[in-house]
Amino acid sequence: RKEVEQDPGPFNVPEGATVAFNCTYSNSASQSFFWYRQDCRKEPKLLMSVYSSGNEDGRFTAQLNRASQYISLLIRDSKLSDSATYLCVARHQAGTALIFGKGTTLSVSS
Amino acid sequence: DAMVIQNPRYQVTQFGKPVTLSCSQTLNHNVMYWYQQKSSQAPKLLFHYYDKDFNNEADTPDNFQSRRPNTSFCFLDIRSPGLGDAAMYLCATSPELISNQPQHFGDGTRLSIL
Numbered sequence: 001r002k003e004v005e006q007d008p009g010p011f012n013v014p015e016g017a018t019v020a021f022n023c024t025y026s027n028s029a030s031q032s033f034f035w036y037r038q039d040c041r042k043e044p045k046l047l048m049s050v051y052s053s054g055n056e057d058g059r060f061t062a063q064l065n066r067a068s069q070y071i072s073l074l075i076r077d078s079k080l081s082d083s084a085t086y087l088c089v090a091r092h093q094a095g096t097a098l099i100f101g102k103g104t105t106l107s108v109s110s
Numbered sequence: 111d112a113m114v115i116q117n118p119r120y121q122v123t124q125f126g127k128p129v130t131l132s133c134s135q136t137l138n139h140n141v142m143y144w145y146q147q148k149s150s151q152a153p154k155l156l157f158h159y160y161d162k163d164f165n166n167e168a169d170t171p172d173n174f175q176s177r178r179p180n181t182s183f184c185f186l187d188i189r190s191p192g193l194g195d196a197a198m199y200l201c202a203t204s205p206e207l208i209s210n211q212p213q214h215f216g217d218g219t220r221l222s223i224l
Contacts, residue, residue, distance in 0.1 A: 004152075031209040031210065032209040032210040032211075034212050041198075041220070042217065042218070043200055043215040043216060043217050043218045044153065044200070044215050045215065046212045046213075046214070049210065049212060087152065091209045091210075092209070093209060096209075097143070097145075097154075097155030097158075097167070098153070098155070098202075098213055100152035100153050101152060102150075102151065102152050103152065
């Protein structure tokens with residue numbers, strides 16, 4: 001079982017749609033969580049950290065459920081520029097790697 | 111302004127010919143990481159430096175080495191590249207080894223093996 005698993009995607013949505021991505025992690029010792037965005041053939045870029053209380057950044061909302069070991073990302077009012085692969089990331093102790101999910105691809109069309 | 115800079119963006123080398131990829135940072139971060147990302151796969155950590163302290167991941171092949179001559183620069187050396195080493199190589203930094211700090215990635219170097 002992979003340590004971080006994501007919806008396989010791809011998600012194809014029209015502009016303005018609301019889309020949600022789910023992610024589960026298997027290591028209960030995971031301490032920190034992030035969503036990264038990766039455009040085709042580019043580097044991952046931090047989208048947002050994920051906090052237990054949930055957090056929002058503009059059209060993006062991230063939530064963490066430690067009991068269920070579940071992370072989500074909600075994108076409201078999708079834009080064409082949101083088209084990318086979204087990587088769910090966990091880190092289970094200081095000094096170790098970011099553990100990436102394989103990513104979920106989002107394609108927003110007009 | 112680019113803060114984690116990788117050179118070159120694209121590197122082509124011959125099978126078995128040593129190659130060096132470079133990374134520099136203007137963030138003055140203590141930790142520098144090298145990841146390998148193959149097509150349609152998640153990035154995989156090869157090793158990291160905390161200051162001058164080198165930490166190798168258990169499953170990183172011996173073919174991969176790294177050097178960090180100073181805070182700003184870190185190099186990835188592939189001694190004898192094989193076809194399976196063709197990938198995107200990503201350098202990342204973080205201020206400290208604290209789990210809630212995200213890592214900042216460079217643009218990556220895409221390595222091709224002939």
